[in-house]
Amino acid sequence: VPLGNVYYYFKTKEEIGEAIIEERLLQAKALQQRLDEISSPEGRLCGFVKVTVDSRQLLARGGCPIGTLCTELHKEDDALAKHSTVLFSELLKWFETQFRALGAKADAHGLAVHLLSALQGIAVLAHTLRDPKIVIGEAERLQGWIQTLGTHDNRGDEA
Amino acid sequence: VPLGNVYYYFKTKEEIGEAIIEERLLQAKALQQRLDEISSPEGRLCGFVKVTVDSRQLLARGGCPIGTLCTELHKEDDALAKHSTVLFSELLKWFETQFRALGAKADAHGLAVHLLSALQGIAVLAHTLRDPKIVIGEAERLQGWIQTLGTHDNRGDEA
Numbered sequence: 001v002p003l004g005n006v007y008y009y010f011k012t013k014e015e016i017g018e019a020i021i022e023e024r025l026l027q028a029k030a031l032q033q034r035l036d037e038i039s040s041p042e043g044r045l046c047g048f049v050k051v052t053v054d055s056r057q058l059l060a061r062g063g064c065p066i067g068t069l070c071t072e073l074h075k076e077d078d079a080l081a082k083h084s085t086v087l088f089s090e091l092l093k094w095f096e097t098q099f100r101a102l103g104a105k106a107d108a109h110g111l112a113v114h115l116l117s118a119l120q121g122i123a124v125l126a127h128t129l130r131d132p133k134i135v136i137g138e139a140e141r142l143q144g145w146i147q148t149l150g151t152h153d154n155r156g157d158e159a
Numbered sequence: 160v161p162l163g164n165v166y167y168y169f170k171t172k173e174e175i176g177e178a179i180i181e182e183r184l185l186q187a188k189a190l191q192q193r194l195d196e197i198s199s200p201e202g203r204l205c206g207f208v209k210v211t212v213d214s215r216q217l218l219a220r221g222g223c224p225i226g227t228l229c230t231e232l233h234k235e236d237d238a239l240a241k242h243s244t245v246l247f248s249e250l251l252k253w254f255e256t257q258f259r260a261l262g263a264k265a266d267a268h269g270l271a272v273h274l275l276s277a278l279q280g281i282a283v284l285a286h287t288l289r290d291p292k293i294v295i296g297e298a299e300r301l302q303g304w305i306q307t308l309g310t311h312d313n314r315g316d317e318a
Contacts, residue, residue, distance in 0.1 A: 067287075070286075071227060074286055077289075082200060089288070117280030118276050118277055118282035119284070120279070120284065121281075123297070124226050125247060125279065126229055127230065127245055128247050129248070137272065
């Protein structure tokens, strides 16, 4: 797309940024709705991890589209940066809902932070090492951990 | 520092990039040498996690200095990007050494990837959410997990 066309639709850098955030938010919501059809919370969480694995070539080429957008926008401390935060907070909320359904009460937020961190981090590693395969092993570890939370008397501890 | 001064010492963008990578590498090596004086491998790994906790204000302001540098340089697929990879691969090697000393044989690399991912990811979250406190809970979880690896018959499993 020639830059002129972009500026025909969006008058400022802020408008472009807002449009990208809204687009990513819609994509995330669509994914969550699709995963919400899976009957068990551990299935929904493992399904999310699987989407990360399926995107490993993309992650190795350019990093996580949400993570790199947020990191980029947070070089400034402005309204756009603040708005991009919604991408992570919505994801954390959805993860938390699943962990609570798994039986984790007080710790659901901490578990959600752990899962989102791990996924963001493996995207940074895959990108920097240009290694899509590195996502596979970490995803298996995370899926194993999620299954453990689902089977071990629903207490939601990692250890 | 006025930009003119920087270009007095460094003739090209590549030279500046190389100098930053070398500086970060020296800092990482100095930290590892300091931590190597701790007698137990779980103490060394928990010590590394503690350094992340102690840096939480910095992480919330600007992200991980190594992670954001690598992400930035990997927007290009050039020699500088390739060189920056050494920052992660050296860290992974050091983590692996500790996990092997903890008794994890075949899985030492996977455990190292898991720990580095978690730390990179929590830095991305702290930065995007502008929340230094989020690092504390995740660090406690990781330190608890490392201690478990050290005490539960040295098998190096997460679950």
